[in-house]
Amino acid sequence: MSTTVDLLVPFYGDAALLREAVASVLAQDDPNWRLTVVDDGGPDKSPDALADRFATIGDERVRYLRNPENLGLTGNFNRCLELVEHELAVLLGCDDRLLPNYVGTVRAAYAAHPDAGIVQPGVRVIGGDGEPVRTLVDEAKRRVYAPKVTGRRTLAGEELAVSLLRGDWLYFPSLAWRADALTAVRFRPELRVIQDLALLVELVVRGERLVVDDTLCFEYRRHAASESSATAFDGSRFTEAGEFFADTAVRLAEHGWPRAARVARRHVSSRLFALTMLPQALRQRAGVGALARHVFGA
Template sequence: MSATVDILVPFYGDAALLREAVASVLAQHDDRWRLTVVDDHADDPGELAAWFATIGDERVRYLPNPANLGLTGNFNRCLELVEHDLAVLMGCDDRLLPNYVGTVLDVHADHPDAGIIQPGVRVIDRDGRPVRTLVDQAKRHVYAPRVSGRRTMAGEQLAISLLRGDWLYFPSLAWRAATITSVRFRPDLRVIQDLALLMELVQRGERLVVDETLCFEYRRHAASESSATAFDGSRFTEAGTFFADTAARLREHGWPRAARVARRHLSSRIFALTMLPKVLRQRAGVGALTRHVFGRA
């Protein structure tokens, strides 16, 4: 039986950008996909439901939550809906390029036991134009490993790489269904859930395949949850606790080098340092940032 990609979109944002995301799925060259939008946001889900009804494609589902689950709860609801071979937790403001489904299915066919697939990503701004940011340039040129074609990573090597600087684009990842449905997002985390989930899977022995084929557009704009929590400092309070906890667990797991990288969490502290001038101007979140930057590693 041919493999199929479950594309799940936890929605809580801009309806216009969601329509762009949906259109990018409908434009796939490979038709082996199913799209499920789980709405945890709309004041009037009837309007969006009517729009989805006009699509007329049985592979597209629109499911408004009867009660608001919150960001983490909605992500976990999406995990409950996975039924096919691969799953993607696509951002509601991101876009697939037309070759996305075909690309990840090709990688899956060559590496059927790999739990995580990272394809090539282009970063776009609020208006859909390609953009280069300091964060993304650091991901690409400082933290990401060199890849020519494809590369497989696993074990402590992968843990160290991600803890030095999380260079993955979580909404672009394709997951083997058995891998992603075996975990849940942590309700005590707001921003760093993706890295926490990845580290849990890496410790379990899951492998990551990186394929450089460009097929995904990741939208970065100031309205994101991560941007807001960076400015108020809560992102870094959460990060400090996470890295300390992760360092302890990695020591117990027998990965001392990865534990040292987690304890230092240098890239997270550098990012906090870059945010400090802006935070000082608005005089909010200063204490959390300074503790994260200058506190003991």
């Protein structure tokens, strides 16, 4: 099994959390990886110091690149796609952590299912302090939307589209992608927080398969500072989501997947999420209209 995993980190954020992410890569049991950090001009006022820290790592599998100008979230994700060179690629969050068995786990899953475009390994959710946390969103993912898997399971076609559109239970930064599938698409510049689901649906429509492996090997950090949290409270997330689901329903109907089209049109889980945001929006008097339209609209 000679597959190498490209670990790409689109960075704009906390340098201390980035150091944790990098340390987790260096601690991998399986040496078949290459790490690329793509700095999009984050808040660190001493970017040269960050570059110097990477230079001291002394591992030829690690490289640090800084964009000459700020590309923005989606632009930097697409820049990372341009840098993929190996068979598997991961868009690792700059505040997430790999457990030591991550690379070995996704390589083994891919070796067993080389036709799969996406591998979802087992994930543990952590908070800003790095300790395990349980949230309503993640409990819903695990208990309501995610399929029950013991060992490995493969999903594809309309079944997979329906599952993801009912509630996106995947953890995007933990996914390992077959490189030729991932680099054949791009993140959509008009989307801010739902571009991960948009990309997944695009690949499913193109015929890519998902392998779920229940081996715990990834720590996903959930905290209030995230882009998705901020846009949830101001309501813009749901304006974007409503437009995405409407467009997707039309496309899936034309593709011959009527059940998936109905699920997209209803987008019940997204409406329920918006409903949970309404009380705080009312207190803050912000984003109420966008949230209400998403919850109660057609």
